Amino acid sequence: MRKILHIDMDAFYASVEQRDDPALRGRPVVVAWRGARSVVCAASYEARRFGIRSAMPALRAERLCPDAVFVAPDFTRYRAVSRQIRQIFLSHTPLVEPLSLDEAYLDVSDNLHGLPSATAVAETIRAQIRELTALTASAGVAPNKFLAKIASDWRKPDGLFVIRPAQVEAFLTPLPVGRIPGVGKVTQAKLGGLGIDTVGQLRTWTPHDLARHFGRYGQRLHELARGIDTHPVCVDRPTQSISAEDTFAEDMPLSALQPALQVLARTLTRSHTPEQPPGDLAQFVAIAQALCARVDLPEHTRYRLLGVGLSNLVERDRLPPQSGLFD
Numbered sequence: 001m002r003k004i005l006h007i008d009m010d011a012f013y014a015s016v017e018q019r020d021d022p023a024l025r026g027r028p029v030v031v032a033w034r035g036a037r038s039v040v041c042a043a044s045y046e047a048r049r050f051g052i053r054s055a056m057p058a059l060r061a062e063r064l065c066p067d068a069v070f071v072a073p074d075f076t077r078y079r080a081v082s083r084q085i086r087q088i089f090l091s092h093t094p095l096v097e098p099l100s101l102d103e104a105y106l107d108v109s110d111n112l113h114g115l116p117s118a119t120a121v122a123e124t125i126r127a128q129i130r131e132l133t134a135l136t137a138s139a140g141v142a143p144n145k146f147l148a149k150i151a152s153d154w155r156k157p158d159g160l161f162v163i164r165p166a167q168v169e170a171f172l173t174p175l176p177v178g179r180i181p182g183v184g185k186v187t188q189a190k191l192g193g194l195g196i197d198t199v200g201q202l203r204t205w206t207p208h209d210l211a212r213h214f215g216r217y218g219q220r221l222h223e224l225a226r227g228i229d230t231h232p233v234c235v236d237r238p239t240q241s242i243s244a245e246d247t248f249a250e251d252m253p254l255s256a257l258q259p260a261l262q263v264l265a266r267t268l269t270r271s272h273t274p275e276q277p278p279g280d281l282a283q284f285v286a287i288a289q290a291l292c293a294r295v296d297l298p299e300h301t302r303y304r305l306l307g308v309g310l311s312n313l314v315e316r317d318r319l320p321p322q323s324g325l326f327d
C-alpha cells in the first residue's frame, strides 16, 4: 500500500505577487500578459469570487471584474519559489513528481526523516513551506495519486485532507462524477444521461457496460469508482527527453556541421503531460506558457525559434469524450 501526497500551492503566481507587493493584498489580482489573445495564468482568491479562473481569456476576466489588478507574470520569481519548495519535498523523499511549478506528487511510503505517518509528513511540509516562503500550500494524503489529487483540493486554501484506505469507498460514494480527474463536462453529461451522477452510482456498472459507452476509458472509470489507481509517482527526468533537429538551407558535408552542432546542442525543449488532455485552445496555451516558465536560462537570453507540439495522441475511444480541441 502506497502513501501518496499531492501538494498544491494556493493560487501560486497570484499569491507570490500579493506576498511581494503589500498593496495587492486583499485585492482581486489576475496574473496575465496584456493583449487580446492573452489567457489568465493565475487568479487570487479575491478574483475567483468574480468567477475568474486560470486559462480563461484575459479579456473575459477583465469584463468579470473591471477593478481587478492585472499583473504581468514574472516567472523568474515563481521559479525561485518553486525551487525552494522542491528542495523541501526532496528533503522528505526522492520520489517527487512535479506537475508544474506549484504542485507535485510525493511518494512518502518511506520518508527520509522517519516521521510516523504520511499525514505528519504533509503537515511538516506545509509548515516548512509557510516558514520558508510565507506562502500557503494545500495537501492531500491518500493511498494513490488519483485520491491524493482530489484530497488536496478538498480543504483548499491552506488545508489538509486525508483519505485513509478504509475510508476510500465511503468518501467516493456521494462524490459527483465530475470530481474524478479526467471526467470533464462532456463525459459528465454523458454519464448523467445514463443516470450516473455520483461515483456510488458509477460503481454499480459492470466494466463491460461502461466499455460499451466509453470504450477503453470505461475500464478506467470502473477502477476509479473503486478508488483504484496503480500509477506510480514518476520522478521527473527532463534530460531524457531533450532532442532537437534542424533543416539546412542547403545540403552540407559533415565537416561543415560543427557550428550547427553547437547551436543544436543549445536547443531546449520542455514537455509536460497533464492529467487530462487540454479541452480547448486556452488550456493548451496555458500549458505552453507554464512550460516557458520551466526554461531556466538567464533573463537576457534571446531565442530564435519557438515551437509548440502535442504528443501521446490516441484513438478517440481511449479517452473520455471531453476534448473539444479538434472537434
Ligand SMILES: [Mg+2]
Binding pocket: 008, 009, 010, 011, 012, 102, 103
Ligand atoms: Mg496550485
